[in-house]
Amino acid sequence: MAFEPYIMPVAHHLGDIAFVITDSLEGEDGVQYEVQVLTEEGGIYNIERGDLVPHMTAPQIAAIQAFAASMRSLAQAFIPSA
Numbered sequence: 001m002a003f004e005p006y007i008m009p010v011a012h013h014l015g016d017i018a019f020v021i022t023d024s025l026e027g028e029d030g031v032q033y034e035v036q037v038l039t040e041e042g043g044i045y046n047i048e049r050g051d052l053v054p055h056m057t058a059p060q061i062a063a064i065q066a067f068a069a070s071m072r073s074l075a076q077a078f079i080p081s082a
Helices: 058-076
Strands: 011-022 030-039 044-051
Touching (some): 011 044, 011 058
Antiparallel strands (some): 011 030, 030 044
16 A cells, blocks of 8 residues: 555643743733643644633732732842943
């Protein structure tokens, strides 16, 4: 046979999950997510991306905003004063 039959990959489990928190000076704050969906063999089947904010509760959003503000303050401490 010249060609092997193609076996369609099937989503099996999740791989890496990543979050990007944006604390923008222009006020465009946000939280993006990326989830790897893997095949049984560990290959990447799909990568889902999107906006996490619509799936968060008000207390979760407040906690992320506080965390981002804290990280900004810590980072600012490393910049020498003018």
